[in-house]
Amino acid sequence: MTADLFSDMAAQDATPQPQSLCPGAVLLRGLALPDQHDVLADLDRVMTDAPLRHMITSRGFRMSVAMTNCGQLGWVSDRRGYRYDSSDPLSGRPWPAMPESLLRLARRAATAAGHADFLPDACLINRYQPGARMGLHQDRDERDLGQPIVSVSLGLPAVFQFGGMLRSDKPLRVPLQHGDVVVWGGPARLNFHGVLALKDGVHELLGAQRINLTFRRAG
Ligand code: SIN
Ligand code: FE2
Numbered sequence: 495m496t497a498d499l500f501s502d503m504a505a506q507d508a509t510p511q512p513q514s515l516c517p518g519a520v521l522l523r524g525l526a527l528p529d530q531h532d533v534l535a536d537l538d539r540v541m542t543d544a545p546l547r548h549m550i551t552s553r554g555f556r557m558s559v560a561m562t563n564c565g566q567l568g569w570v571s572d573r574r575g576y577r578y579d580s581s582d583p584l585s586g587r588p589w590p591a592m593p594e595s596l597l598r599l600a601r602r603a604a605t606a607a608g609h610a611d612f613l614p615d616a617c618l619i620n621r622y623q624p625g626a627r628m629g630l631h632q633d634r635d636e637r638d639l640g641q642p643i644v645s646v647s648l649g650l651p652a653v654f655q656f657g658g659m660l661r662s663d664k665p666l667r668v669p670l671q672h673g674d675v676v677v678w679g680g681p682a683r684l685n686f687h688g689v690l691a692l693k694d695g696v697h698e699l700l701g702a703q704r705i706n707l708t709f710r711r712a713g
């Protein structure tokens with residue numbers, strides 16, 4: 495093994511230095527890379543059990559991002575509004591269990607961001623194809639807002655918008671790549687955030703899409 499190869503592997507296994515976005519929010523570049531193959535294989539199984547679908551907002555709009563969930567609780571939206579539900583409305587069955595590889599990744603990220611006791615019970619899986627976007631919103635449907643959000647990016651790059659407590663606060667634009675993780679909590683827990691329209695492209699593992707995993711303690 496050459497010295498260079500060895501140092502690349504060491505760099506990949508090392509926990510990245512958290513980069514602060516604002517008080518309470520950090521970016522962990524590449525933190526998901528060591529787990530990527532297990533995570534992608536487990537995600538395939540989850541998405542076979544509970545297929546991605548375009549949910550409808552309470553105002554009747556079809557979301558451009560396709561979604562599904564795993565874990566005890568799943569985030570759902572329909573004409574009645576947003577909520578967490580223990581079963582998949584498409585099948586009537588419980589959501590697939592959260593695979594160990596995903597739980598391990600979420601806990602490793604939360605710990606690196608200073609939330610060592612994070613135990614997520616919900617993982618929302620968001621699939622963006624080119625053109626899909628997510629408007630600025632707050633994550634506020636969870637019971638305990640003392641628990642952080644762990645957000646993992648896989649596949650095509652995207653521009654994450656991270657704003658303040660007010661919708662009118664000008665958001666930062668954070669370019670996110672495959673393997674990057676953002677964690678926010680504490681004073682940033684209710685900050686507005688969103689994703690700009692995904693640009694065309696082909697990722698070597700995931701093709702023409704970006705997958706985002708959002709881990710939360712919902713119940
Ligand atoms: C979300 O806010 O649920 C998704 C964020 C992202 O896709 O990075
Ligand atoms: Fe969100």
